[in-house]
Amino acid sequence: MNPWNIFGHNWAVEMLHGHIVHESLRHAYLITGPSGVGRRSLAIRLAQAVNCQTPVEAGVPCGNCRACKQVEAGQHIDLMVIQAEKEGGTLKVEQVREVQKFLSLKPYQSAYKIVIFLRFEEANPNAANALLKTLEEAPSYGLLLLTANNAEQLLPTIVSRCEILRLRPAGVQATQSFLETRGISGEQANLLAHLSDGRPGYALRLAEDEKALEFRAEKLDDLRHLLASPARERFKYAETLAKDKEILRRSLFLWLSWWRDVLLRTAGAATSLSNIDQTEAIESAAGQVSLAKARKITRALESAIEKLEKNVNARLLAEVTLMDWPRL
Numbered sequence: 035m036n037p038w039n040i041f042g043h044n045w046a047v048e049m050l051h052g053h054i055v056h057e058s059l060r061h062a063y064l065i066t067g068p069s070g071v072g073r074r075s076l077a078i079r080l081a082q083a084v085n086c087q088t089p090v091e092a093g094v095p096c097g098n099c100r101a102c103k104q105v106e107a108g109q110h111i112d113l114m115v116i117q118a119e120k121e122g123g124t125l126k127v128e129q130v131r132e133v134q135k136f137l138s139l140k141p142y143q144s145a146y147k148i149v150i151f152l153r154f155e156e157a158n159p160n161a162a163n164a165l166l167k168t169l170e171e172a173p174s175y176g177l178l179l180l181t182a183n184n185a186e187q188l189l190p191t192i193v194s195r196c197e198i199l200r201l202r203p204a205g206v207q208a209t210q211s212f213l214e215t216r217g218i219s220g221e222q223a224n225l226l227a228h229l230s231d232g233r234p235g236y237a238l239r240l241a242e243d244e245k246a247l248e249f250r251a252e253k254l255d256d257l258r259h260l261l262a263s264p265a266r267e268r269f270k271y272a273e274t275l276a277k278d279k280e281i282l283r284r285s286l287f288l289w290l291s292w293w294r295d296v297l298l299r300t301a302g303a304a305t306s307l308s309n310i311d312q313t314e315a316i317e318s319a320a321g322q323v324s325l326a327k328a329r330k331i332t333r334a335l336e337s338a339i340e341k342l343e344k345n346v347n348a349r350l351l352a353e354v355t356l357m358d359w360p361r362l
Contacts, residue, residue: 300323
C-alpha cells in the first residue's frame with residue numbers, strides 16, 4: 035500500500051506526492067479512467083494531502099484531523115465538489131460560475147482552495163467553455179481537479195491546460211484480494227471483481243448496495259425472457275421501461291455487459307467473462323448468434339447509451355434496441 039493508503043495507482047500517488055514535496059503542484063489535474071476505478075478517491079486524497087493540519091510527513095495526510103475528515107465528507111470550507119445532479123445528467127454553466135466566485139476569494143484556513151469536478155464529460159458546451167476561462171485565470175492558491183472517463187471526451191484546450199493521470203483497472207485477481215481484505219467472502223469477492231472488471235471502487239459499491247445486485251439480477255432475468263419473447267411482449271416491456279430514463283440507462287449498461295460477454299464467447303476469446311454467474315446463458319446465446327450479429331448488438335447498445343444522454347425519445351430508443359435482438 036502506498037503512503038496515501040489508496041489501493042493501486044502507486045505511480046499516480048508517487049507522482050502527486052512528489053509534486054507536493056517539491057512544491058511543484060500544477061494548477062489543474064485531469065484524472066481519467068472508467069467509473070469506479072478510483073478517480074474520486076485519488077482527487078480527495080490529494081485535497082487532503084495539501085490541506086491536512088497535522089500531516090504524517092510532507093505530502094502525507096493524517097486522515098484524522100478536522101480538515102482531513104471534512105475533505106473526505108466534501109464539507110471543507112476551502113473545497114467545492116461539482117458534478118451533475120445524477121450520473122448521466124448534465125453539469126451546467128451556472129455551476130462553473132459558482133466556482134469562479136468561490137475562487138475569487140482567498141482560502142479561509144488552508145493553503146489552497148480546491149475544486150473537484152466529478153464526471154466532467156457530462157458538462158454542457160457552455161460549462162466547458164466557462165471552465166476554460168477559469169483554467170486560464172486560476173489564482174495561485176487555486177487547485178482544480180477534474181475527473182472524466184477519458185481525455186478525448188473533453189475540449190482539447192481544457193486537456194492541454196491540465197496534467198493528465200490515466201488510471202487503469204487493478205485487474206480481477208488483485209481486486210478480489212482487495213475485497214477479501216475488506217471481509218468479503220472469496221466467492222462473493224470473485225463475482226464482484228469480475229462484475230466490476232477489476233475496478234475496486236465499483237466493486238465496493240456493489241458490495242455495499244444489495245439493491246444494485248438485486249436490480250442487476252432482475253434486469254438480466256428480463257433480458258433472457260425477452261430473448262424468448264415475441265415482438266408484442268418486447269414492445270410492451272419497452273413502453274414500461276422507457277417511463278423512467280434512469281432505470282432505462284442502468285438497464286442498457288447491464289445488457290451491454292452481458293452482450294459483450296456473448297461477443298467474447300462468439301469470437302472464441304480466452305478472456306474471462308464479466309458476468310461469470312451467467313456463463314451458461316451467455317454460452318447458450320453465443321452458440322445461436324453469429325459473430326457479426328453479436329458485434330452489431332453490442333455496438334447498438336453502446337450507441338443507445340450515447341443517444342439517451344442526448345435526450346432522444348426514450349420509448350423509441352427502447353423499442354428499437356429490443357426489436358433488434360434475435361429470438362432465441
